[in-house]
Amino acid sequence: MSAAPVTTGGSRWAALRGAAGQTGLVPLAILVGFSAVISFDQQAFAVLAPDIRSTFHISTGTTDTIASLTAAVPIIFSVYLGYLGDRTNRLTLTAVCGLLWGVTAIFTGLAPLLVVLVLARSIGGIGFLATETVAPSLLADYYAPDGLGTIFGGYRFLGQGFGLAAGPLAGVIAAIFNWRVSFVVLAVPTFVFVVLLRVLHEPARGLSLGLSLSGPGKLSVMEGYRRVRAIRTARRTWASAFLFGAGTLPFLTLLSTFFKDVYHYGDTRRGELAVLYGITGLIGVACGGIVAQRLTGSGRVRLMPVANAA
DSSP: OOOOOOOOSOOHHHHHHHHHGGGGGGGHHHHHHHHHHHHHHHHHHHHHHHHHHHHTTOOOOHHHHHHHHHHHHHHHHHHHHHHHHHHHHHHHHHHHHHHHHHHHHOOOOOOOOHHHHHHHHHHHHHHGGGTHHHHHHHHHHHGGGGHHHHHHHHHHHHHHHHHTTTTHHHHHHHSSOEEEEEEEEHHHHHEEEHHHGGSSOOOOOGGGGGOOOTTTTTOOOHHHHHHTTOOOOOOHHHHTGGGGGGGSSHHHHHHHHHHHHHHOOOHHHHHHHHHHHHHHHHHHHHHHHHHHHHHHHHTGGGHHHHHHHH
């Protein structure tokens, strides 16, 4: 399997097709769609947080805490899910996570009691992990190493870009009906992409690198840890990992609540606000993908940690 080098000229779409090589764009497209619809629920909760707060008669702090559960709780299970991704069929595991996410999204909308809402947000976050741990592993085996900068850049950019549609959709549906209907309706696309995952085949681990990472001789978890720990940049990253906790703070939820309380924005306006907020993140993803591909394409992989730190 090989991928054509990505040139600096021409359209980004052509660059993406070149990086896909003989594998084609179908695996990337399905995993991008899956990532996008998985994010619908998070976007909807952020936009509709003021409505949820009013329904359950809770404080802004409680609403923010519940929103944090979707990002914070899964951290506990990330290592185990990664372990399963190394030992089981990754497409099946991704589909199960998608089903879990879709079901808990529906339970979020139908929750009759606050405790049900809290459980739905906590458990649903485990389903979200599939897009962060298992899907990237699949992409790394579907596509050749020299094009992975473009492939991962496209996965992040397109997944987050399409996911931004959830904000306006949630706002419009809530304005016409109510916030509960928004969660149920936005959960439906998740089940569609769970079915589409059946179109794909499970690639052999290490296939794109010409390695065999399954069967006799496969690495143990501890051996993998030892090799990663030998990378000095990784050790520095672990030392500063406590700063990553800020990523679990639901800033978009805070933003939506602020504009509701201070400027009296309705559901539709807050949905539009979510898009504006998300666009800034897309710019960063796009720039990161371009830099990563140029460094890998020119053989200057050793500069990747410098670019990452910047």
